[in-house]
Amino acid sequence: MLEICQVTKYFQHQVLAPVDLQVEQGEFIAFLGPSGCGKSTLLNIIAGLEQPTSGEVRLDGQVLTAPGPERGMVFQEPGLFPWLNVLENVAFPLRRQGLTEAVARERALELLKLVHLSRYAHSWPHELSGGMKQRVAIARALALNPRILLMDEPFAALDEQTRMAMHVELQDIWQQTGKTIIFVTHNIREAVRLADRILVFATRPGRIKAEFKVQAPHPRLEGDGLLLQLENQILRELREEMEKVLKEELGDDYHLKKSGFPWHPDRDLGSYI
Ligand SMILES: Nc1ncnc2c1ncn2[C@@H]1O[C@H](COP(=O)(O)OP(=O)(O)O)[C@@H](O)[C@H]1O
Ligand SMILES: [Mg+2]
The missing domain is CATH 1.10.8 (Helicase, Ruva Protein; domain 3)
Structure with a gap:
């Protein structure tokens, strides 16, 4: 239904390397990655709020260049x-x-x-x-x-309890309406809880690095063993990206290898990226 074809974006730097993605009707997709990797830029291009530098976005074969009623948007x-x-x-x-x-x-x-x-x-x-x-x-x-609901970190500003309640609510809305949802998040747990397909982004330039399918039926429960396993798998994929971002932010003082992986099983994995 929705096709993203060789989309790139340059601001001062290249923000998105060519991105290709096909989205089927009714899918619940998450864009997951560290901050600054171009998730919002890609979502805004799909929304028609930004223009790609090259490439195009098509809905049922029609090139999209502006916002339209078939795409609804929710921000943080x-x-x-x-x-x-x-x-x-x-x-x-x-x-x-x-x-x-x-x-x-x-x-x-x-x-x-x-x-x-x-x-x-x-x-x-x-x-x-x-x-x-x-x-x-x-x-x-x-x-x-709208046929597609575009959501850019819509629950990122909410407290943990409210966010978990919203996860239940959104799964319910998705099941009742059958909408196609593209959901941006930097929180692994949130992506795994909600999405059927998770696209993990790499950074500098932003691009899709890996794809994970989440087979568990909805509504999904917090703390489900299968979901936790998948969280860890995705975390390993993101480790390299996190290192890049942390090194840039913290400079040479930061030695991930020496200090060990900054992750504790009791903590929310998502808060580290
Ligand atoms: N309008 C803009 N002008 C210049 N640079 C931008 C603009 N929007 C985003 N960027 C840059 O593009 C990169 C990706 O940003 P963004 O898509 O917001 O990332 P994310 O949503 O993954 O955190 C960042 O380096 C950001 O500074
Ligand atoms: Mg963003």
């Missing part, structure tokens, strides 16, 4: 309009498309039900917790019934 910051209540925030894209207020409200209410926020339809954004705001942002991104 919920970005709700503070002067609109929850229902009006979700209805906003529908109203802008020219739907009548009654139709827009009805559709917005359906979406609020999907994200379990019906009771908060008339609340204001500042009255909601971080997780609730992000659920409103997801409902708003789904308003125009």
Whole structure:
């Protein structure tokens, strides 16, 4: 359905080496890699917010060059309009498309039900917790019934408990709607919990280094043995990339080999990349 063909991007430096990727309808894909490896850049190119330097992105064979209603986007910051209540925030894209207020409200209410926020339809954004705001942002991104949901570290700013609750919620939304989801994260555990296919990025320049399939059925439970095994496998793949990033950030003071691998089994693996 979605094809990324030989996409590169240069800013001052080459940020993306040629990237090729094919995404099937209904897939849940994660882009995983250390910060600065070009995950957001690639997602923004798919969204039509950035143009590739070369190569192209096609949806059903049509080249994409601008944002469109078939792609919904959720960012790390919920970005709700503070002067609109929850229902009006979700209805906003529908109203802008020219739907009548009654139709827009009805559709917005359906979406609020999907994200379990019906009771908060008339609340204001500042009255909601971080997780609730992000659920409103997801409902708003789904308003125009996009085929693809693009999510850029949407839960990175949430506390651990809320993030785990959002993982349950998002799996549920994905199963109910059958949307294609591309989810950017630097957290291995999150990628393994959610995605069916994980693309591990290498850095400088950003490119896809490895692909992992996660066969476990949804909904997946936190701490599942099979998932933990996969986390470790992916961590080994990322070790080299992490070393590169840490060396650059910490300079010559940093000797990963001497200090050993900076990983403890009780800690969240994701927080190291
Ligand atoms: N608009 C921009 N102008 C210049 N450099 C950019 C811009 N956007 C991203 N970059 C650079 O591209 C690289 C990849 O960034 P990004 O895609 O945000 O990485 P990630 O999302 O994996 O952390 C970084 O080095 C970043 O500084
Ligand atoms: Mg990013």
